[in-house]
Every structure is written in C-alpha cells, then in structure tokens.
Amino acid sequence: MSTMTAETVDTVDVRDRADIARQIKQIVVFAIVTVLLTWFALTIDDGHVLYTMGRRVTKEDPAQTLNGMPLVWISLVIAVVALVLAAVNRVPKGWLGMVVYLLVGAAFFAGFMIWMYADQEAGRDIVMQNPMPETIKLATPLILGALAGVMCERAGVINIAIEGQFLMGAFFASVASSMAYSAEMGLVGGILAGVAMSALLAVFAMRYLVNQVVLGVVLIALATGLTSFFLSQIPAEHKEYLNTPLVLPPIEIPFLSKIPVIGSSLFEQSLLVYLMYASVVLVTWLLFQTKWGLRVRSVGEHPKAADTVGIKVNRTRWQAVLLGGVFAGLGGAYFTVGSTGAFDNGASAGNGFIALAAVIMGRWHPVWASISALFFGLMWTLQAQLAFLDKIPGELLRASPYLATIIAVAGFVGRVRPPAADGEPYVKS
Known part of the structure; x- marks a missing residue:
C-alpha cells in the first residue's frame, strides 16, 4: 500500500486552494457580467441602432x-451559461477556458454597445462605427512599445523607460521628417533616438549596475526635460524646417483591403502599421525559433548557467x-509622423506605461503582449466614439482606458512570473 508523504499532501492542498480561488474569481466575474447584461436588457426601450462596418458613413x-x-x-444567455459552469466548477482549463472568457467578454461588449446606442433622442441618429480601424491605429505604438519591453526583459533588463523612448522617438522623428521633407525619414529619426535611449539604459544598467527601476524613472525624466528644452529652442521662424513633419499616408493593399469587415481595418493603414505587423512576427520568430533567441531567454532566466556554456x-x-x-x-514616431504631425510637450501622453502594462498582461510573450495592447487600443477607441453619448459621465469615459489598465494588470500581477533574472545585473566572477 502506497502512502502519501507530507510534501505530497501539502502540494495537493495548495492545488485545491488554487482551484477554489480560481472558481470564486470566475463566479464573481461572470456574476457581475450577468447582472449588468440583465440590467441592459431590462432598461432598453427601443433596441434599434444605426451602425456601419466601414471606417465611416458614405453614400x-x-x-x-x-x-x-x-x-x-x-x-445574457451566454453569461448565464458561463456563470452556471463556474458555479459547478466545470469551466474548462487551457485554451477552452480562454474561449469561454472570450465569449463572455464578447457578449458583454455587444450588450454594452447596444445599450449605449439604443434609445437615442429623436434627430440625433449617432451611428455605431466599426472600432477596428481606429483600434489598430491607436494600438500601434502600444504594440511596438510592448515589443521593446519584451525584448529587454526576456534578456533580464527591466525597461521602465519606454515612455522616455517614445518621447525622444517622437521628437527626433518630427525633426528628421521636417528637415528631409519625408515622412519615411521620420521613422529613421525615431529609430535612432530609440536606440540612443536604449544605449543609455544598457550602459547604466550593465556597466554601472544602477538599479534598473530607478534608472527607468530617471530616463523618463531626462527625456521629458530634454524634449521640452529642445522644443523651446526651435525659433518660430524655423518651425517649418524643424517641427512640421509630413504624416505617413494610408496605403491600401490590393485585394486584401476588400475583405469584408476586416479588410479596410487591417489593410488600409500607414507604413508604420504594416511595420508593426512585421515586428510582431519578427520578434516572435527571433525569440522562439532562433539560436540567438534561445540565448536571450537563457540569459534572462539563468545568466550564470548561460555563461558556463560560453554565452x-x-x-x-x-x-x-x-x-x-x-x-x-x-x-515614438507614431506620435508625430504617424498621427498628429508636429511634436508637442508630453506627446506620448503616458502610452509608454500602458505598453509596459501590456508586457505584464502578455506574460512577456510578444504575441500575447500585442493582444493586450490591442485591448488597450480598443479602450481608447471606445472612449472617443462614446463621448457623443450621455449615458455615462464624460469624466468616467475619459478615465476608462486608465481604469481598464489598472484592473487588467491587477488581475494578472501575482499570477504571472517574469524572467527569473529580470532586473539582476550579471557580474562575471
């Protein structure tokens, strides 16, 4: 007869507690969604809404x-079924469980949008627009910033300074584009500025062993001060040559842009968006399909062991x-040549911190981090689209992207594990 050791019993108890905690969280989340959808269904008088799946309403x-x-x-039925599954502890684990969460999330989104646009006053006729085109556009800098964070932290270097890299990239993209009369040269200027900020991060983190969290905050302050100073030094008569960049035009991909619903959203974007698509594929391939990527991940997990094998x-x-x-x-270049044009103080508007949140939500994986960034981009898009409706106070709408960031990160921190050597300098003995 086999006997269970005390260590085995403790392990089983830990797993049981984890399962109970997960079940309680599922019940709470699905119950809240069910209550809200019930309220939406019972408070709508006229459920007819105007909508368009294109970028805008045209003839x-x-x-x-x-x-x-x-x-x-x-x-509501989907939410109730999910709640019942959670109550009897039958929500699947793994990818099937993710499908359940996605279905509930899509159900809540659909019910919320119908409730927001229903019961409009006569004569207003506000049209529900397809949020995908603007979501892709607004998520572009977040995804690129998240990829930067993933690359650094997979190698064991904490990158809090994404916001500072955004600011410097935005400023020098504007200058380069203005001087060269080329939006594409603005991308080159942004890249050079981003690499220069990364070099500062690397020097102080790896050569001088500065605390990497403190270093990131200092680099953000440095970038904020420098860009503000440089902007103030541009004379008004030279603004045309130094801070009037060209903006990247949208490029329509033949055939692909004609795909219903998603065609114009994905394939009628600027060059920067297409570079973002390629960047997600490139980083994923580099990290998980190449020898160099294996080395990066090894120095982020166990640098001493990596050193012993010659890395x-x-x-x-x-x-x-x-x-x-x-x-x-x-x-960073998105905030000038990718969208607004001229650089202004605080152009990145805190997006670097949201990109950092996407890294955590995405479990330091380039694909999941990009999906998390898309979620935050959707929040920004909805904030802009719903501002014309009066069912939710404007102040709450303006705060919604930041609230979503806090809630999302709070739900993931503690359940994810960063690379083991993240933030730990390595000194060869």
Whole structure:
C-alpha cells in the first residue's frame, strides 16, 4: 500500500486552494457580467441602432439599422451559461477556458454597445462605427512599445523607460521628417533616438549596475526635460524646417483591403502599421525559433548557467536592449509622423506605461503582449466614439482606458512570473 508523504499532501492542498480561488474569481466575474447584461436588457426601450462596418458613413456605404435586443438577450444567455459552469466548477482549463472568457467578454461588449446606442433622442441618429480601424491605429505604438519591453526583459533588463523612448522617438522623428521633407525619414529619426535611449539604459544598467527601476524613472525624466528644452529652442521662424513633419499616408493593399469587415481595418493603414505587423512576427520568430533567441531567454532566466556554456551574457543583453530600442523608436514616431504631425510637450501622453502594462498582461510573450495592447487600443477607441453619448459621465469615459489598465494588470500581477533574472545585473566572477 502506497502512502502519501507530507510534501505530497501539502502540494495537493495548495492545488485545491488554487482551484477554489480560481472558481470564486470566475463566479464573481461572470456574476457581475450577468447582472449588468440583465440590467441592459431590462432598461432598453427601443433596441434599434444605426451602425456601419466601414471606417465611416458614405453614400456608397450608408448606415444600416439593427434591432439589437435579440443580440442583448443572446449575450445574457451566454453569461448565464458561463456563470452556471463556474458555479459547478466545470469551466474548462487551457485554451477552452480562454474561449469561454472570450465569449463572455464578447457578449458583454455587444450588450454594452447596444445599450449605449439604443434609445437615442429623436434627430440625433449617432451611428455605431466599426472600432477596428481606429483600434489598430491607436494600438500601434502600444504594440511596438510592448515589443521593446519584451525584448529587454526576456534578456533580464527591466525597461521602465519606454515612455522616455517614445518621447525622444517622437521628437527626433518630427525633426528628421521636417528637415528631409519625408515622412519615411521620420521613422529613421525615431529609430535612432530609440536606440540612443536604449544605449543609455544598457550602459547604466550593465556597466554601472544602477538599479534598473530607478534608472527607468530617471530616463523618463531626462527625456521629458530634454524634449521640452529642445522644443523651446526651435525659433518660430524655423518651425517649418524643424517641427512640421509630413504624416505617413494610408496605403491600401490590393485585394486584401476588400475583405469584408476586416479588410479596410487591417489593410488600409500607414507604413508604420504594416511595420508593426512585421515586428510582431519578427520578434516572435527571433525569440522562439532562433539560436540567438534561445540565448536571450537563457540569459534572462539563468545568466550564470548561460555563461558556463560560453554565452556572452552582457553582450547578448546589449543586443536585445538595442533591438528593443528600434521598436520603441518606431512607437515614438507614431506620435508625430504617424498621427498628429508636429511634436508637442508630453506627446506620448503616458502610452509608454500602458505598453509596459501590456508586457505584464502578455506574460512577456510578444504575441500575447500585442493582444493586450490591442485591448488597450480598443479602450481608447471606445472612449472617443462614446463621448457623443450621455449615458455615462464624460469624466468616467475619459478615465476608462486608465481604469481598464489598472484592473487588467491587477488581475494578472501575482499570477504571472517574469524572467527569473529580470532586473539582476550579471557580474562575471
């Protein structure tokens, strides 16, 4: 007869407590969604809404009318089924469990949007627009910043300074584009600025062994001060040559842009967006399909073991940090040549911190971090689109992207594990 050791019993108890905690969290989340969807369904008088799946309403693509009430009730049924599954502890684990969460999230989103646009006053006729095009655009710098964070932290270097890299990239992208009369040269200027900031991060983190969290905060302050100073030194008569950049035009990809619903959203974007697509693929391939990527991950997990097999730890970290600077610089270029044009103080508006949150939510994986960044981009898009409706106070709407960031990160911190040597300098003995 086999006997269970005390260590085995403790392990079983820990697993049981973890399962109970997960079940309670599922019940709470699904119950809140169910209550809200029930309230949406019972408070809508007229569920007819106007919508368009295009980027905007045109004569060729006029607004359509949808009776949203059946969709709200279907969403409520999905939430109730998920709540019952959680109550009897039958929510699947793994990718099937993720599907359940995605279905509940989509159900809540559908019910919320119908509730927001329903019961409009006569004569207003505000059209529900397809949020995808603007979500992709607004998520572009967040994804590029998240990729920079993933590259650095997978190698064991904490990069809090993404916001500073954004600011420097935005400023020098504006200057380079203005001087060269080319939006594409603005991308080059942004990359050079991002790499320069990464070099500062690497020097102080790896050569002088400065605390990397404190260093990131200092670099953000440095970038904020420098860009403000440089901007103040541009004379008004020279603004045309130093801070009037060209903006990247949208490029339509033949055939792909004609795909229904998603075509214009994904394939009628600027060059910077297409570079973002390629960057996600490139970083994923580099980290998980190449020998160099294996070395990066090894120095981020166990640098001493990597050193014993001949891997140059600090050299590999330098390479990863500088490559991350390329993506952060491109992300910064979005705020000038990718969107608004001229640089202004605080152009990045805290997006670097949201990109850092996407890194944590995405479990330091380039694909999941990009999906997390898309979620935050969706929050920004909805904030802008729903501002014309009066069912939610404007102050709460303006704060919603930041609230979503806090809630999302709070739900993931403690359940994710960063690279084991993240933030730990390596000194060869």
